[in-house]
Each structure stands twice: as C-alpha cells, then as structure tokens.
Amino acid sequence: MSWHRSMAIAERVVRQVLRDRRSLGLILVAPLLVMALVGGSFSGQSVVLDRTAPALIATFAMFFTFMLTGVSFLRERSQGTLERLVTTPVSRADILVGYLLGFLLFALVQSTIVLLYTVLVLDVAYQGDLLQVFVLLMVLTIASISTGIFVATFARNEFQVVQFIPVVLAPQVFVSGIMVPVETMPTVLRLLANVVPLRYAVDGMRAIMLQGLGLGDVITELAALAIFAAVMLVAAAFTVRRT
Amino acid sequence: MASMESGVPAVDVADLSFSYGDREVLKGLSIQVGRGTIYGLLGANGSGKTTFIRVLVGLMKPGSGSVKVLGEDPSPKLTEHVGYMPQLNALYQELTVRNNVDFFARMYGMNDRRKRKTAVDEAISVVGLSDRAGDGIQSLSGGMRQRVSLAIALVHSPSLLLLDEPTVGLDPELRAAFWDHFRQLASAGTTILISSHTMDDAAHCDRLAFLQTGKIIAQDSPAELRKATGQPDSTLEDAFLYFVRKGRDNVLA
Numbered sequence: 001m002s003w004h005r006s007m008a009i010a011e012r013v014v015r016q017v018l019r020d021r022r023s024l025g026l027i028l029v030a031p032l033l034v035m036a037l038v039g040g041s042f043s044g045q046s047v048v049l050d051r052t053a054p055a056l057i058a059t060f061a062m063f064f065t066f067m068l069t070g071v072s073f074l075r076e077r078s079q080g081t082l083e084r085l086v087t088t089p090v091s092r093a094d095i096l097v098g099y100l101l102g103f104l105l106f107a108l109v110q111s112t113i114v115l116l117y118t119v120l121v122l123d124v125a126y127q128g129d130l131l132q133v134f135v136l137l138m139v140l141t142i143a144s145i146s147t148g149i150f151v152a153t154f155a156r157n158e159f160q161v162v163q164f165i166p167v168v169l170a171p172q173v174f175v176s177g178i179m180v181p182v183e184t185m186p187t188v189l190r191l192l193a194n195v196v197p198l199r200y201a202v203d204g205m206r207a208i209m210l211q212g213l214g215l216g217d218v219i220t221e222l223a224a225l226a227i228f229a230a231v232m233l234v235a236a237a238f239t240v241r242r243t
Numbered sequence: 244m245a246s247m248e249s250g251v252p253a254v255d256v257a258d259l260s261f262s263y264g265d266r267e268v269l270k271g272l273s274i275q276v277g278r279g280t281i282y283g284l285l286g287a288n289g290s291g292k293t294t295f296i297r298v299l300v301g302l303m304k305p306g307s308g309s310v311k312v313l314g315e316d317p318s319p320k321l322t323e324h325v326g327y328m329p330q331l332n333a334l335y336q337e338l339t340v341r342n343n344v345d346f347f348a349r350m351y352g353m354n355d356r357r358k359r360k361t362a363v364d365e366a367i368s369v370v371g372l373s374d375r376a377g378d379g380i381q382s383l384s385g386g387m388r389q390r391v392s393l394a395i396a397l398v399h400s401p402s403l404l405l406l407d408e409p410t411v412g413l414d415p416e417l418r419a420a421f422w423d424h425f426r427q428l429a430s431a432g433t434t435i436l437i438s439s440h441t442m443d444d445a446a447h448c449d450r451l452a453f454l455q456t457g458k459i460i461a462q463d464s465p466a467e468l469r470k471a472t473g474q475p476d477s478t479l480e481d482a483f484l485y486f487v488r489k490g491r492d493n494v495l496a
Contacts, residue, residue, distance in 0.1 A: 008349035012335065012342070019337040019379070080333035084395070087300045087327045088350035089319055 001093040009090075009098020013072065014105060023068060027106050031060040031114045039122040046125070053124045054205035055178040057114050061137050062144040062198055063169055065107050069099060069148030070161040077152065082241075092237045100145055107141040108134060127212035135215060136208065139225040140201040146232035153239040172198040197228040251314040253278050253403050253434035254299060259308035261294055268294045270457040271308070276436055276450075281429050284438040285445050285483065286454030292438035293330055295454075296407050299436070300327045313403060323351055326401035330408050332388045334380045334395075340367060341376040344394050351399035366394040369424055371417065386412045393421070397428075404428070404435045410444055422447045442479045451479075453486050461486040 017023050038056060042049040076082040085095070111134065119126045151168060155161045175185065175192050176199040182190055193199045204221035207213040215222060254276035261269040269291045276282040284292045297303045298310060301317035315321055334343050344363045353359040367376050370390035380388060389412050396404060404425075410418050425435055425447070437444065445451055445465060452462040461468060461482075468482040477485070 002352070004352075004354045005350060008346055012338070012346050015342065016335060016337045079336065080329055080331040081335060083302060083331075084327070084329060084333040084347070085350065086319075087302065087322055087325070088347065089323050089352060090350050091319070 001091055001097065002089075005090050005094040006097040006101065009095060010101035010105075013099060013102030016072070017068070017102075017106060027064055027068065027110050028113060031064070031110060032117055034060070035114055035117055035122065046123075049122060050125050050210060051206065052178065053118045053122060054209040055176070055202040057111060057118065057133075058137065058140060058198060058201040058205045059173060059176075059178065060114055061107050061111055061141050062172075062201070063165075064110060065103050065141050065144040066148045066151075066169060067161070067165075068106070069103055069145045070152045070155070070164065071158050073099070073149050073152035074155055074158060074161055078157070086241050092240050095240050096146070096149070096233065096237060099149060100142055103145050104138060104141055107137065111137050124209075126209050128208035128210075129214065132208050132215050133205065136201065136204045136218070136222060136225070139222060139229055140197060143197050143225060143229040143232050146229065146236040149236040150232060150239055153242055172196040175199065176202045178202055197225055200224040200228075251278075252276055252311070253280075253313055254282070254436060255309075255311040255314075256299075257309045259295075259298065259305050259310060261291075261298060261303065261306045268457050269298070269306075272457075272459055273308075274452055274459070274462065276434055278434050279429055279432045280449040281425060281435045281437065281447065283445050283448030283451045284436065284454055285440065285442075285451055285479075286438075287440055289456075290454040291457040292440075292454060293407055294457075296327075296405050296436070296438060300325060300405055323399065324402050326396035326399065326404045328392050328396040328404070328406045328409050330411075332392045334388060334391055336380050339377050339379055340372055340383070340391050340394075343380065343391055344398055347395040348398045353399060362398050362400070366398040369397060370394045371420065386414065386417065389413060390417070400433075402433060404433060404437075406435065406437045408438055408440070410439065410441070418443070442483070445479045453483055455487055455490065458490075460490045 017027070035056065038052060039049065042052065115130070115133065118124045147168060151164050152161060155164065171192070175182070175189050175196060177193065182193045182199065185193065200221040204218040207218045252275045254274060256272055256274045259269055259272040260267065272295065284295060286292055294303065298305050299312055299317060301319065301322070310317060312321055313324055335346070338346070341363060344366055345359065348359050348363055353362060367373055370393050372387060372390055372394070375383065375387065380391065383391070389409070393406070393409055396406065410421060413421065429435055437448065439445065448465060450462065450464055451468060453460045461471070465479055469477050469479060472482050472485040474481065
C-alpha cells in the first residue's frame with residue numbers, strides 16, 4: 001500500500017465534493033434542516049428529543065456517507081476514471097483508504113455541525129465526551145463507506161444507487177430502536193436488530209451522549225461496529241477494482 | 244522488473260484470441276512491436292482495436308495465446324512503464340486540467356512535488372493547454388478533453404504508450420502537432436501503439452496492422468502495404484480496401 005497514493009485519492013475526493021455545491025449542501029445543510037424539523041416536532045417533549053437526537057446523528061453519518069460514496073464510486077466507474085485508475089500502479093488498499101479518508105472528513109464535519117446544533121439550539125441533555133462520540137461515528141462511517149463502494153458495484157446508474165436505500169438503510173432505521181425500543185419489538189425484528197450496524201451505533205451514541213459513559217463502557221457496541229466495518233471493507237476490497 | 248532491453252519487443256503477442264461470451268472479438272492475433280517504433284492498428288469500429296489495447300494494458304485477460312508487454316505478462320507492476328489513453332476521455336469532470344494530470348502523476352508514483360510539477364507543466368504544454376490549466380474539465384471542448392487525456396498518458400514519461408484513437412476530434416493543426424510529438428517521443432526511444440480508423444494517422448506509423456472483425460488481414464510498413472496493391476499511385480485507403488476484398492474473395496473461394 002502507498003500512503004502517497006491514498007492521500008492523493010483522499011484529496012481528490014474532497015476536492016470533487018467541494019466543487020460540487022449541491023453535494024456539499026446535501027452533506028452540511030440537509031441534516032440541519034431535518035434536525036430543525038425533529039426539534040420542532042418534539043418541542044415540549046424533551047425526553048423524547050434527548051433519546052432521538054443521538055440516534056439521528058448516527059443515522060445521518062451513515063446515510064450521507066453511504067449515498068455520497070455510492071454515487072462517487074459509481075461515477076468513477078461510469079466515467080471510465082476507475083478503468084484508468086487501475087491501469088496505474090494503484091492498489092485496492094490505496095483506493096479504499098483514500099476514499100475512507102476523504103469521506104471520513106466530511107462525516108466528521110457533518111457530525112460536528114449537527115452535534116453543535118443539537119446541543120446549542122435544541123438543548124439536548126448532552127453529557128459525553130466529543131472525542132468518544134467521534135470515534136464511534138468513525139467506525140460506523142467506515143462500515144458505511146465500504147458498503148457504499150460495495151453496493152456501487154451492483155448499480156449501473158445513480159438512480160439504482162438510490163434504490164438501495166430501502167434495501168440497505170431503511171430497515172436499519174426501523175429496527176435500530178430509533179423510534180421504538182428494540183426490546184418491545186417482535187422476536188424476528190429483535191433478531192434482525194442484532195445484525196445491523198446502526199443499532200449498535202444508536203445504543204453507543206445514547207450511552208455516551210446521554211449517560212456520559214466512555215468507550216470502555218460501550219465496548220460491545222464498538223466491537224460489533226468494528227466487525228461490520230471489517231466485513232464490509234473486505235467485501236469492498238473484492239469489488240473495488242472491478243471496472 | 245519490466246525488460247528495458249532494446250532487443251526485447253515492447254509488445255509481443257502470439258495467437259491471441261479473446262471472446263465476450265460466445266462472440267469472438269480477437270481471432271488469433273500475432274503482433275510484434277519493436278522498441279522506439281510507432282505501430283498503428285487500423286480498422287473500422289468494432290474490429291477489435293480497443294479490446295486488443297485493453298488486453299495489453301491488463302484490463303482483460305486473454306482467452307488464449309501469449310501476451311508479453313515489455314517482456315512480461317501484463318500486470319499492475321508493469322503499469323508504471325506504460326501510458327494508457329482510453330477511448331473514453333476518463334477525466335474527473337469536477338476538477339481542473341492541472342488537478343487531473345497531477346492526480347494521475349501521483350498515481351504513477353511521482354511523489355517529489357517539484358519534479359511532479361515540472362512533469363505536469365510539461366505534459367500540459369505538450370498538448371497545448373497551458374493557458375487552460377486552471378480551467379475545469381466541464382468548460383473544455385471535446386477536443387481539449389482529448390488532449391488532457393493524452394497529457395495524463397504522457398506525464399510519467401512511460402517507455403510504452405498505448406493510445407486508443409488519440410486523434411479523434413482534433414483539428415488538422417493539432418493532429419499534426421500530436422504526430423510531431425509522437426515522432427519525437429519515438430526518436431527518444433518511446434514505443435507507441437496507436438489505434439485509429441483514419442488513413443491520415445496510418446501514414447505516420449512505422450508499421451501498420453489492418454484489422455477486420457478481430458483478425459489481422461495485413462501487417463507491414465505503410466510503403467509495403469501500398470506496394471502490395473500493385474498500383475504505383477495507391478493510397479493506404481486503397482491498400483486497406485485491397486486487403487479487405489482479398490480476404491473476402493479468399494473466404495468465397
């Protein structure tokens with residue numbers, strides 16, 4: 001693996017998003033709008049808002065990195081740049097690490113903005129350590145970026161990437177305990193909840209942000225997320241050079 | 244390590260066949276390209292030129308036959324010695340001309356910032372886009388994009404250039420400038436394999452292979468190919484048609 005090549009890919013990914021105003025708006029403004037709506041609809045119900053806000057921060061991080069990576073990688077393939085890229089000495093690891101670094105940056109910026117809005121404007125009872133929140137989100141984002149790269153292999157156009165949302169993301173939102181506690185769900189859904197990464201991210205975020213626990217206290221959630229991230233990284237590595 | 248010995252052909256292909264499913268696209272091709280020469284693959288659309296170049300660059304595995312590029316089987320480690328210009332422009336639309344060329348220079352392992360800048364400037368200058376280096380790809384014409392694509396193939400000074408229809412969409416003046424540069428590169432030892440469907444390009448090559456439906460119907464120097472028609476004033480187009488008809492007559496016979 002070449003660190004130089006990975007950095008060049010990361011820089012390029014960042015540059016591409018920065019020059020694409022709509023994507024930039026999608027990353028930075030859209031989550032704020034949703035949070036504002038959530039804040040408005042839960043006004044006067046601070047307990048519900050406190051439980052929902054950390055879960056939504058994790059959901060946004062996963063959703064936007066999945067979408068952006070999926071579409072970016074699809075473009076890389078459809079514009080022919082991936083074909084050109086694989087005729088250079090670049091390795092699978094170079095490409096994966098480059099994409100991870102580039103999109104992790106946006107995920108962190110987005111999470112910081114949403115977090116600040118949640119705490120300062122929506123006044124969510126926040127107790128945890130920001131750094132620990134970021135570590136948890138970072139592992140979730142690695143899983144999400146890898147999933148985006150993997151899924152892009154099976155899409156022929158951007159419309160098809162969007163069609164993966166109901167398959168890959170929506171079920172996670174419903175079974176992760178964001179709206180209804182996992183414990184109250186039917187057995188089948190509880191079992192499903194055990195195998196989706198968002199559930200562990202939501203539990204971990206709530207534990208850190210609301211209860212003020214540390215990463216050591218959410219080691220199970222962190223380990224589960226790391227396993228998902230590792231599995232999806234391997235899956236992405238298998239497909240990343242496929243033109 | 245890729246062989247840089249002048250005795251080893253830059254491209255040595257023997258009896259190469261390749262199929263997409265049941266459709267045979269390359270049928271027993273044998274080609275040798277000597278170092279420092281310009282070799283042209285000439286044929287109509289769908290004759291197998293692009294597939295042949297994609298096999299050489301390692302994007303496709305040959306169905307059968309032997310393929311040696313710079314003395315080795317096509318592989319990722321060979322790519323730093325090979326410059327590839329695909330038929331599709333394959334550029335990052337959101338980035339500038341300089342960003343694109345610089346990015347691929349970094350992919351080719353040009354890590355020294357100062358040397359890379361010199362090489363990027365030179366490649367952009369060769370294709371006549373110095374004054375547009377800071378412009379986004381989306382603001383360029385089709386011909387200009389083609390030139391950026393060529394600059395990327397040239398930036399790391401490869402010993403073998405594989406160019407898939409590099410002159411499509413270029414005006415005559417620029418086409419002539421490209422060929423002057425290709426000749427300079429070949430004189431300095433770079434081997435160039437170029438695909439085209441125009442006879443104008445063919446005339447500039449040291450050797451030519453005429454391709455038709457995945458088969459080589461003739462290969463030699465342009466002068467010899469013209470001579471083979473038996474007409475003293477024949478053009479390369481006449482020669483191409485002569486071999487196409489000859490092949491058809493042989494099949495009918």
